[in-house]
Amino acid sequence: MPTHKxxxxxxxxxxxxxxxxxxxPTRRDQPFDWKLAQLKKHGFDAMMFHDDDAVPDIDSKSNxxxxxxxxxxxxxxxxxxxxxxxxxxxxxxxxxxxxGAYTSNDPKHRKYAIERSKRTIDIAKILGTDILVLxxxxxxxxxxxxKSGRRSIDLIVEALDAMLAHDKKIRIAxxxxxxxxxxxxxxPTIGHALAxxxxxxxxxxxxxxxESAHAILAGLDPADEIDFACAFGKxxxxxxxxxxxxxxxxxxxxxxxxxxxxFDQVRxxxxxxxxxxxxxxxxxxxxxxxxxxxxxxxHLVNSRTTFQRLVEKARSFDEKxxxxxxxxxxxxxxxxxxxxxxxxx
Ligand code: GLO
Ligand code: MG
Numbered sequence: 001m002p003t004h005k006x007x008x009x010x011x012x013x014x015x016x017x018x019x020x021x022x023x024x025p026t027r028r029d030q031p032f033d034w035k036l037a038q039l040k041k042h043g044f045d046a047m048m049f050h051d052d053d054a055v056p057d058i059d060s061k062s063n064x065x066x067x068x069x070x071x072x073x074x075x076x077x078x079x080x081x082x083x084x085x086x087x088x089x090x091x092x093x094x095x096x097x098x099x100g101a102y103t104s105n106d107p108k109h110r111k112y113a114i115e116r117s118k119r120t121i122d123i124a125k126i127l128g129t130d131i132l133v134l135x136x137x138x139x140x141x142x143x144x145x146x147k148s149g150r151r152s153i154d155l156i157v158e159a160l161d162a163m164l165a166h167d168k169k170i171r172i173a174x175x176x177x178x179x180x181x182x183x184x185x186x187x188p189t190i191g192h193a194l195a196x197x198x199x200x201x202x203x204x205x206x207x208x209x210x211e212s213a214h215a216i217l218a219g220l221d222p223a224d225e226i227d228f229a230c231a232f233g234k235x236x237x238x239x240x241x242x243x244x245x246x247x248x249x250x251x252x253x254x255x256x257x258x259x260x261x262x263f264d265q266v267r268x269x270x271x272x273x274x275x276x277x278x279x280x281x282x283x284x285x286x287x288x289x290x291x292x293x294x295x296x297x298x299h300l301v302n303s304r305t306t307f308q309r310l311v312e313k314a315r316s317f318d319e320k321x322x323x324x325x326x327x328x329x330x331x332x333x334x335x336x337x338x339x340x341x342x343x344x345x
Contacts, residue, residue, distance in 0.1 A: 009046035140182030207234035239284035
């Protein structure tokens with residue numbers, strides 16, 4: 001099996017202070033500089049950004065100010081030898097996006113969302129990445145009758161076209177999620193994201209980002225979602241994590257709940273040569289609320305360790321023996337072979 005070295009990243013929001021809808025933070029929040037220093041100290045290669053992680057209070061700033069601050073950040077990242085993996089417009093916080101961003105029923109708000117996305121593309125360019133990630137957080141409905149599904153798809157395509165026209169090089173990686181914060185999202189799976197690409201003015205530049213937990217929430221197998229996206233050459237980024245059943249989005253450490261599923265994900269990443277074209281392995285994980293400040297990076301470091309251990313497991317898996325069992329249709333023995341391999345035999 002061909003081998004290569006993986007590169008890892010996370011976002012500043014992954015060092016989160018522990019608040020949930022029922023209680024306040026459990027750790028003192030830290031400034032961006034501290035988070036960047038932690039990322040470097042723990043040997044990660046890149047950082048993911050929301051537009052307002054890169055330029056705080058972005059809505060109150062002029063384009064001139066936004067570009068100057070992005071350039072300043074780029075200098076700091078270069079100084080630290082840290083790459084920017086992607087930039088994503090945070091389109092779910094502003095008062096203008098209460099009813100959705102590109103699919104809002106208010107044309108002024110749709111315009112806000114598109115203009116803000118264009119600024120995000122400008123920031124991405126300055127930070128040296130050609131990947132714009134779109135988690136379409138509020139593009140869906142709380143109640144079915146509030147929006148037209150057909151019209152919403154047209155509006156999303158219109159927005160994607162405006163972004164593709166704004167910059168000839170930008171690639172859009174759609175991060176699908178079936179629900180939360182919405183009851184139903186309009187782009188719930190990788191199949192939806194890749195189908196949408198074909199309605200745009202430049203399908204080649206619209207791909208996807210898979211998050212393990214989002215696939216699980218959609219009732220799908222993350223490894224199959226990875227294979228599907230790779231069959232199209234469209235897996236441009238990845239949020240590995242774990243999820244214990246159909247609950248709220250948990251962002252647990254990678255492999256925390258289902259080690260075998262994590263193994264399967266790593267195995268298909270290996271098979272598809274993920275990372276060989278410059279893609280990063282990102283962990284969209286959060287610390288448990290109980291985590292003490294002195295253990296604040298553990299969920300990220302542990303996710304990477306688990307990933308690397310599973311790469312060893314994928315590379316040392318006896319594929320020949322597995323193929324013989326497949327040929328004999330002895331899936332019972334194959335099942336136990338995987339279990340024994342993971343248990344260390
Ligand atoms: C939430 C998403 C979120 C995005 C991030 C980048 O469910 O996973 O963390 O990945 O905002 O757009
Ligand atoms: Mg994510």
